[in-house]
Amino acid sequence: MVSQELDYFRAIIQANMEPLAKVTEVSEMAELSARLGNHVWLKREDQQPVYSFKLRGAFHKLSKLPKGSDVVTASAGNHAQGVALSASFLGHKATIVMPVTTPEIKVSAVRALGGEVVLHGHHFDAAKAHALALTEQRNGVFVPPFDDPDVIIGQGTVARELMQQLNDLDAVFIPVGGGGLLAGMAVYIKSLRPDIKVIGVEADESACLKAALEAGKPVELDRVGSFADGVAVKIIGTETFRLAQKFCDEVVTVSGDEICAAMQDIFVSTRAIAEPSGALSTAGLKKWCQQSGVKGLNVAAILSGANLNFDRLRYVAERTALGEKNEALLAVTIKEEKGSFKQFCASLGGRAITEFNYRYAGPGEAQIFVGIALRQGQQELDELKAVLTENGYTFCDLSDNELAKLHIRYMVGGKAPAQLHERLLRFEFPEYPGALARFLDTLGSNWNITLFHYRNHGGSVGNVLAAFAIEPSDYDVFNEHLNRLGYNVQDETNNPCFTQFLTTQGQKLSEAKAANQ
Missing domain, CATH: 3.40.1020.10 (Biosynthetic Threonine Deaminase; Domain 3)
Known part of the structure; x- marks a missing residue:
């Protein structure tokens, strides 16, 4: 190991998170373990005072500064709260620049933690540019959310605790946005136990690490999705990529529906409600175990955050069944005649209909939008399709059609x-x-x-x-x-x-x- 990585390892060992950041628990996910045939563990960073691991990096960075420093950052999420609380605790003045689109619940949370909030711009890039300008005007210190050695070291303490709590791990799954958590945890795990697999997990719609690994350098994505907003980063950090490229074994990407299903798994096992990015690594763990077919391993994921607007739970609940393949959405043509709906239901073999949308549009054929509950996932869906074909129905599987899931199933009217x-x-x-x-x-x-x-x-x-x-x-x-x-x-x-x-x-x-x- 070169001295630079050794310095990271030593710094993570020596980093003092007390008394602000707490040692979080590791919870066993019994139901998911039984389903996957592996022992699944969850590192509970939702238990931090700001409900996110981001407190660690912010606290470590700010603890290196002289008391009374003027610190500035740009964030609409967990990093903002971590900086605000750390600055208040350490006696610094914190200014957080947030886009004007930031929900009031997050603005209020930062203010309650002692941070001065400046609302600027309609997106993060504008807020960051303004934050950098304020830093220069005030001769202050800008606190990056991920691409900073002190921030990386702070995030790496998650791995230090995890390795002390579980000494027999085979793989650790780590969520990736800008890469700070992955970089810090990976360098520590591989320095101590190179045999443990380190697997990064990204959202399909913001896979900046995957793109960087393919290009051999950080590259900016044209756009990123918004569902897992805590990891919606267009380009991975330079230093975080260097460490990830060296110490991360592989990357798994997951869909929004798979994240929703993982949020349900976490709730079932712990009664904790994770934010989408907080459940990201659990979704990746599930997908990796299912695709690889491995059994009997000890695997861990990071519940990285639980700052979720309550009204988003409606969307999550709606998408969970699709993420678990427990519901299929089909467009089916039936005859426009009496008894045709009853006949269609009979062909389903007792499967429950979760929704049925239809409006009369004239004689002949009718097109229906129907949701059907499944108990055995894709296998049962394939069997259902075969039955419908045998019964002469023409249909289209819309289960993976984003337009159908996001809009069509909620619309009224007709052609x-x-x-x-x-x-x-x-x-x-x-x-x-x-x-x-x-x-x-x-x-x-x-x-x-x-x-x-x-x-x-x-x-x-x-x-x-x-x-x-x-x-x-x-x-x-x-x-x-x-x-x-x-x-x-x-x-x-x-x-x-x-x-x-x-x-x-x-x-x-x-x-x-x-x-x-």
Whole structure:
């Protein structure tokens, strides 16, 4: 080991987290252990005073500064609370720059911990730029959220405790955003026990470490998702990547639905409610065990945070069944005649229907949107598809269709009464009070909106589904308009949900043969 990594190892051993950061417990996840055939343990960083491991790095960084220092950072999440509490405890002055889109619950939490909050910009990059400018104006100290040796050392104390609490581990799963926790834990674990696998876990929609490993250097993602906002980082840190590249054995990526299912697993075992990024490593642990087929190992994940807006639980509960493959969403064509729904239910073999959406649209065939409960996951879904095919039903599996899960299952209405040249688009924009009105103002009134669906999930990003009546000759002008808006936009015009449930135009389900082929 080169001296630089040895210095990290020694510094983590010597780092004093007392009396602010506490030694957190390790909980056994008995139900998940039985299901996976491995002994699963959970390091409970939700037990920190700010409900997140971020306190460790902030406290260690600030403990190195002279008392009364002027510290500045930019954060809309757990790092902000860690810096505010650490500064208050150590006698520093803390200024936290947060985007104006930050939920009030987080702003209030930082203020309650003694931090001065400055609201600036509509996204993190603008807040960070302002924080750096304030740092220079005040001749202060900027506290990075992850790419800093002292922060990395502080986060590494999670591994120090874990190794003292469990001395017979085979693999440790660590969530990755900017890489501070992974870097600190990996260098400590591999220095002490190189035989233990260190596995980083990222959200599919913000996999900056995976991208960096493939490129051989940190690269900036075009965009990141918002569900697991605690790890929504576009580019991994330079120093954190150097350490991860050397000490991380592999990286697992997981979907939002898989994270929701892991949140349920954590609740069942501990009665703790993790935030999405807090359950990330548990989701990765589950996926790795299931895909590798390994049994009898001792494996650990990090519950890295529990700062969750309560109203987001509705969304989590809705997506959990899909994440566990305990529910299927299907678009099915049935005959438009008496008794056809009863006949369809009989073909399900006693399986429970979780929802059924239908509106009369004329004689002939009817297209239904149906949710079906499953007990044996993908295997049972494959069996169900075979039964439906044998019974002559044409269907499309929408279980992995984001448009179906996010919008279609909650919409009312039906198809347009006449054929229109429509473009269907899915937008994302920063969520805050008045954000929807601002979105509509920005969108403008040059185009006729023929469909609109918005649902507030309590997150930091708003989701809108909108259709526009546009002649093909105007597509170029419309596309230029979209590019100027600066929103994340996904064109869903060819999505089967649109063609089957919302428009008279395009491919019919009976012609599509759907996804059961």
